[in-house]
Amino acid sequence: MASIAAYSCVTGDYDEIKEVGQLAEPGVDYYFFTNNRDLTSDSWNVVYVDNEGLDNIRLARKIKVLGHPLLDKYDVTVWLDGASTLRKPVSCFIEEKCDLAKYSLVGFAHRERDSIYSEALECIKVGKDNRDVIEAQINGYREEGYPDHAGLIESTVMVRRGHDELLRQTMEAWFYEIEHKSYRDQLSFNYVARKTGLSFDLLPLNVFDNEYFGWSKHRIKEEEYQIARYNVIYGRDEEFSGSSYWTLPYLREGRASLIEFDIHKSCSEFKIELLKHAGAEWANLTIECGSLSSYNLVNWCNYYGVNYFDGGVPTLFLYGDFSAGEHVRISIEMRYPARDAYLSLIKRLNHDLIASRAGQAESHQGERSLLGAVKRRLIGSNCGRKA
Known part of the structure; x- marks a missing residue:
């Protein structure tokens, strides 16, 4: 029987630990890596790590991409983003969706884009990283002849085969791009995997909302909205x-x-x-x-x-x-409305919806859109778009 490790990482005070709870299963070890010594867990083995010269973002990316020596002994590793939540045991996902005899890595296809170039543009638009850094990186890929619409990973969840030398080399090359270029890791995975010839599978599922995984909003600080x-x-x-x-x-x-x-x-x-x-x-x-x-x-x-x-x-x-x-x-x-104002608004809208005649229900479609937006802002959601 294959040995399996699920692992995650949060650095700084970016997020809190999402407990595995009743979905923890025998035969799977759970590791949570962090440099925040205030974080503890009832269901994860918490491992404290040092930055070793990296900023918090790249430290998290290093753990995500390269793993940790504690993981080297396992036949299968499952990376879970710090905001990912389990809906089924990880072994179910591996057995039902991951052909690790054929592929070294199984992940998810991006739910909106299929191009690192359009992903780069989106990162620039929403300020995910320094614009000049992203442009230099992507223009370099273009000059090398990397094609457009050649696929794009959604790297929130990844299952990898252990003891795979080509996979190890690919992950090292991937982290090199992250460390020396943009830390937006989705910009470089498909490019690197194409160069090394890695065999991987990207599933056509929404990684944030499927029968195996959900998503809980990252912790958002109010000052992020002020700037x-x-x-x-x-x-x-x-x-x-x-x-x-x-x-x-x-x-x-x-x-x-x-x-x-x-x-x-x-x-x-x-x-x-x-x-x-x-x-x-x-x-x-x-x-x-x-x-x-x-x-x-x-x-x-x-x-x-x-x-x-x-x-x-x-x-x-x-x-x-x-x-x-x-x-x-x-x-x-x-x-942004305060929580009490938001709850009052929900109550009022719900009252009006109940009081409406059935033929007028369509006029309230926009209210659901508004409430979804306010809800994601105030209390997060188990499925939806990334931060």
Whole structure:
């Protein structure tokens, strides 16, 4: 019988331990690696590690990719992201979905994209890592001739075959990319695996919501929202062009968030994505730009006289005969409802839904979208999008 180890890692105070609970099974050892000595667990073997010169993000990536000497003796290892939760024992997933006689690694295909180039663009748009670092890395892959739409891993859960020399070499090459280039590991896995010839399988399942695994939102600190950023976008979303995307921080003026920048190039339209504000209340939007003829703000709704951004990315489209260098100044007040206000809103909406006639139920579809956005913001969710 194969020996199996499931393992996870959290560094700093990024997250808490998700207990295995009743899904812990005989024959599987559970290891949780962390440099946070305040973390303890009832179901994981907690192993404290040192940074050894790495920042917290790359330390977590090192454990994720290279494992740990304690894992070397196992025939199979199962990596679980710190926010992953079990819905079935890991042995069920291995037996039912993982052909480790054929593949050295089994993971999940990305649920939205199939290209490291589009993934890089998304990372730039939402500020996941330094833009210059990502562009240099991805442009290097392009110059080497790495193809577009060649697959993209969702590395939240990975099952790997032990005692596999090519796999070991591939993981070392993967971590080299992470350590010396962008720490966004999904940018480099498919590239490295193609170079080494690793045999791997990416399952066409949503890694965040399937019969084996769920997902619980990472701990989010309020200050992360206070330093949120916005995107200014010229051109098509699918086009990887650093000159078309500008990610900038909000300024503050009293209760208002300020968006100020000079238009990068002459155009008739562009858009601004208000990152990390799905579920927020908003009010008092003003736009100052001499050439502006019209605008459109999308992904919002009004309930009981209050404007809310719903589950999509709040996006402001601006139209006009814009010239390069023209200044734009936008002011908007945005805040997240307190928990009590959120619960009160749910109660009121639910009351109205129950009171509605059956034929009017469709008019409340937007409310579910809003509540989902606010719920993810305040209390997390067992399935949904990544942080």
